[in-house]
Amino acid sequence: MPRKMIIPAAFAAASVLALAGCAGSGEPADSSAAADGTIDVVASTNVYGDIVETVGGEHVEVTSLIASFSQDPHEYEASAADQLTVKNAQLFVENGGGYDPFLDTLIDSAGNSAPVISAVTFSDGWTGDDPTEAVEGFNEHVFYAPSVMAAVADEIASQLGELDPDAADEFTANAKAFADAIDADVTPILDEVAASHSGEEFFVTEPVPVYLAEAAGLENVTPDEFSEAVEEGNDVPPATLLEALDLIGSGDVKVVFVNAQAAGAETTEVEDEAKDAGVPVIKASELLPDGDTYVSWMTDMATQIKDAVTQ
Helix, strand or coil: CCEEEEECCEEEEECCCCCCCCCCCCCCCCCCCCCCCCEEEEEEEHHHHHHHHHHHHHHEEEEEEECCCCCCHHHCCCCHHHHHHHHHCCEEEECCCCCCHHHHHHHHHHCCCCCEEEHHHHCCCCCCCCCCCCCCCCCCCHHHCHHHHHHHHHHHHHHHHHHCHHHHHHHHHHHHHHHHHHHHHHHHHHHHHHHHHCCCEEEECCCCCHHHHHHCCCEECCCHHHHHHHHCCCCCCHHHHHHHHHHHHCCCEEEEEEECCCCCHHHHHHHHHHHHHCCCEEEECCCCCCCCCHHHHHHHHHHHHHHHHHC
């Protein structure tokens, strides 16, 4: 059953096939608000769930399929409850770019034709044709790009307004307030770092926070072979590991980022080398920490970057 993939400035209908044995088993979600007046939205992770709640307020009921730090988006396995939730949803918000394919699989299996907002398509660097597929050389972790998330919030407001026209102005205002909060709280910190530390080097075990660090004017010097191996769960080639450790110990690298939700022998060696060299280590998660909103999370991460490079 066809479902609608949302891309910037256009709505494209994409035909997809349900999984074998499930074709045609689901029904499209109702195009209007649910019986209790709320709109059922499914987000792939709590990062996107928080943005939907910020924009939709009391008018939405949001389910984030991944919300616990014990869950790895790359290894997620859907439950029967997830399948039912997806079947009844009226709007989906995902990262896309091969990051959260489990949601696309669930949507296809359910035969739900509700709109799908894929965040990667709002990135200037996106060159893919299919927003659900990975593109070689593209960093799919766009949730660390606050400006991209502001554009996603605008699209969420637009789609929610289609589902609940009476609240459309409220959704638009909430999306604007979200973008204004980013401009007020996050952007000034990044601009301050860029003004005085542009070009300074950082190392990252996985490319999760690269967009945010680059927005602060920092330069990524991580060997591609290192981050690719770690992200794919492979061993880092010994020569590449030695190169990485030499970089960190050189005194040129000002901050090291590691994935707060992943660990391995090479990551541990990088952390140890950074500590020995007196290089600050920042743990970057792929999920929204408990008690944070997206804006407070990015504000904290930007502040940690500022503190690291100015110490």
